[in-house]
Amino acid sequence: ESVYCVCLRYELAARGLRFTIQQHIPIKxxxxxxxxxxxxxxIVEDLIVVEVKAVAALVPVNLAQALTYLRLTGCPAALLINFNVPRLMDGARRVINCER
Structure with missing residues (x-):
């Protein structure tokens, strides 16, 4: 997964987008x-949480993790990206923060 994160960071930087990497979110x-x-x-542009996966399939715990991150960061949306698929768009799932 770390190789995919490095490539994704390269692409984000090439497009002039601001992002933070491996941000720790304290727990209360x-x-x-x-x-x-x-x-x-x-976290891209302080708006989108991005979680990178390389798994056989996204499972409910991945969605729960993204929802937790949205609640803790206050970001409006998350993107779960599973790179272990033939077509990348088939491995992407958008998650919306309904509590915001």
Whole structure:
């Protein structure tokens, strides 16, 4: 998956898009900040969470992870990209933050 992230970062930079990589999102439990965090692959233009996968198929836990990241970051949308498919567009799934 890391090779795909590197290539994706190259393409984003070539298009002049701002992004952060491997951003840690702190976890709060009962209003207490814990010494743990989630790590998001990419956040593009402070708007889109991008999670890169190379799996046989996206499964419900991948969607749940994306929804969690959306809730914690406040971003309006996420993109799950599975690179383990013959056509890349078949491996992409958009997720919308309905709580925003």
């Amino acid at each position: 439990y009962k209003e207490v900040a814990l010494a743990a965090s989630h790590r998001v692959d990419l």
